[in-house]
Amino acid sequence: xxxxxxxxxxxxxxxLLVAADALTAQEDWLAKDANWNEHKTRLQAFGxxxxxxxxxxxxxxxTANGGNALTWEDMPKPxxxxxxxxxxxxxxxxxxxxxxxxxxxxxxxxxxxSARQRKIDLITSTGGEYDPLSDCRPPSFPRWATEPFLHExxxxxxxxxxMNEMVNDVRRVYTDGRAHTLPEDAYASANGDTIGFxxxxxxxxxxxxxxxxxxxxGTQPDYSDRVDVVERxxxxxxxxxxxxxxVFDPVNLSEPWYTRQSWTQLANDDDLLRLRxxxxxxxxxxxxxxxxxxxxxxxxxxxxxxxxxxxxxxDVKQAAE
Amino acid sequence: MKRLLRHSLFLASMGVVGAVHAHHSGAxxxxxxxxxxxxxxxxxxxxxxxxxxxxxxxxxxxxxTTWGFEAEGPSTLMRAGIRKxxxxxxxxxxxxxxxxxxxxxxxxxxxxxxxxxxxxxxxGFAVIPAAE
Numbered sequence: 001x002x003x004x005x006x007x008x009x010x011x012x013x014x015x016l017l018v019a020a021d022a023l024t025a026q027e028d029w030l031a032k033d034a035n036w037n038e039h040k041t042r043l044q045a046f047g048x049x050x051x052x053x054x055x056x057x058x059x060x061x062x063t064a065n066g067g068n069a070l071t072w073e074d075m076p077k078p079x080x081x082x083x084x085x086x087x088x089x090x091x092x093x094x095x096x097x098x099x100x101x102x103x104x105x106x107x108x109x110x111x112x113x114s115a116r117q118r119k120i121d122l123i124t125s126t127g128g129e130y131d132p133l134s135d136c137r138p139p140s141f142p143r144w145a146t147e148p149f150l151h152e153x154x155x156x157x158x159x160x161x162x163m164n165e166m167v168n169d170v171r172r173v174y175t176d177g178r179a180h181t182l183p184e185d186a187y188a189s190a191n192g193d194t195i196g197f198x199x200x201x202x203x204x205x206x207x208x209x210x211x212x213x214x215x216x217x218g219t220q221p222d223y224s225d226r227v228d229v230v231e232r233x234x235x236x237x238x239x240x241x242x243x244x245x246x247v248f249d250p251v252n253l254s255e256p257w258y259t260r261q262s263w264t265q266l267a268n269d270d271d272l273l274r275l276r277x278x279x280x281x282x283x284x285x286x287x288x289x290x291x292x293x294x295x296x297x298x299x300x301x302x303x304x305x306x307x308x309x310x311x312x313x314x315d316v317k318q319a320a321e
Numbered sequence: 322m323k324r325l326l327r328h329s330l331f332l333a334s335m336g337v338v339g340a341v342h343a344h345h346s347g348a349x350x351x352x353x354x355x356x357x358x359x360x361x362x363x364x365x366x367x368x369x370x371x372x373x374x375x376x377x378x379x380x381x382x383x384x385x386t387t388w389g390f391e392a393e394g395p396s397t398l399m400r401a402g403i404r405k406x407x408x409x410x411x412x413x414x415x416x417x418x419x420x421x422x423x424x425x426x427x428x429x430x431x432x433x434x435x436x437x438x439x440x441x442x443x444x445g446f447a448v449i450p451a452a453e
Contacts, residue, residue: 090448128348129348149394150396165369237453239450266448266451267452273396274396282368282369283373295349303363311425
């Protein structure tokens with residue numbers, strides 16, 4: 001009997017050890033390797049433990065004992081040298097790079113599902129849509145992560161700059177210990193307000209005060225202006241940056257949406273690649289009008305003398321009047 | 322060949338069949354049709370968010386129509402190996418694209434043959450990593 005009790009105690013101890021290990025492991029960085037499906041499920045479940053992004057962020061900060069301050073002496077270390085020209089590693093325009101852009105892994109609320117269905121219906125009936133990018137408005141965050149053009153990333157001890165060539169878009173991550181803008185002074189904007197801290201070579205961030213938008217053009221879901229996001233960035237090898245994204249949006253998401261984003265440093269031996277200014281007004285041929293059916297159209301080409309006379313599109317004729 | 326294969330694999334993995342339009346949907350182009358035209362380069366507008374290659378096409382009655390072919394911006398074209406200096410005015414070119422639905426002489430640029438070499442703007446989305 002005593003032996004049985006001892007065995008039971010040992011078993012219970014073993015279970016507790018495994019459980020404790022699982023809880024700890026959920027918080028660790030998990031590689032995108034052959035076990036990625038399992039890892040992704042664990043990271044999704046980890047996010048679901050929290051009511052909102054701020055709760056997740058403060059948990060990560062507390063378990064990191066507040067994080068560690070960087071110095072200029074740290075900058076040449078591989079973990080913090082993010083120099084070079086990058087682009088999205090893969091996934092096309094899908095917010096979840098593991099699936100095709102016409103699918104989603106987001107757990108949507110009824111409102112979120114309805115909004116997505118409206119987009120699907122519009123595209124089915126018209127073949128396209130009007131995108132606010134068309135007049136060089138910013139993609140906004142978190143859509144920012146899906147844009148497929150060039151990026152540069154600059155780490156300094158007190159700020160990290162995450163730059164997107166598209167519309168000359170810069171996200172600033174303050175890592176000097178400051179708090180978010182006070183609520184009474186805050187307003188929603190395309191990239192919101194981001195603060196962060198460093199721990200074990202990882203940059204952990206929280207972004208809030210965002211405007212509503214869509215994760216990407218097409219049939220991907222929308223996010224509301226109540227969206228906020230926790231990111232965990234890490235340089236995983238000499239030319240790859242990856243980031244865990246936990247997106248919380250009580251309007252459109254019934255659970256936080258976990259994805260792993262990735263950017264690859266491009267070969268640039270001849271130094272020809274560089275981020276170039278992005279302004280829709282530089283070329284008349286990039287002027288887009290929003291059609292009455294909700295899609296987009298070129299307004300007035302400079303290589304056609306009288307567009308309205310040639311085009312069969314009533315919106316082009318109307319724009320010329 | 323290895324580089325071309327990597328491009329193909331990447332484009333397949335991206336699900337990139339048509340163009341990735343930087344700042345607008347592709348609703349204005351008819352992706353069920355492909356036109357092929359031969360002419361000479363009039364102007365290469367190498368700009369963000371889109372570049373436009375203007376090509377003069379001589380019609381059967383001797384008149385000239387300028388066609389505009391839209392591609393991605395300079396950084397994507399650079400990655401595809403297409404530089405502004407490669408296509409000066411007067412360069413003979415055979416070019417393919419998906420035409421506009423509304424009858425204007427605009428098109429989404431698919432690929433082209435210049436001096437016997439095929440160039441494809443969409444190859445600029447291939448991810449060729451820097452050496453570690």
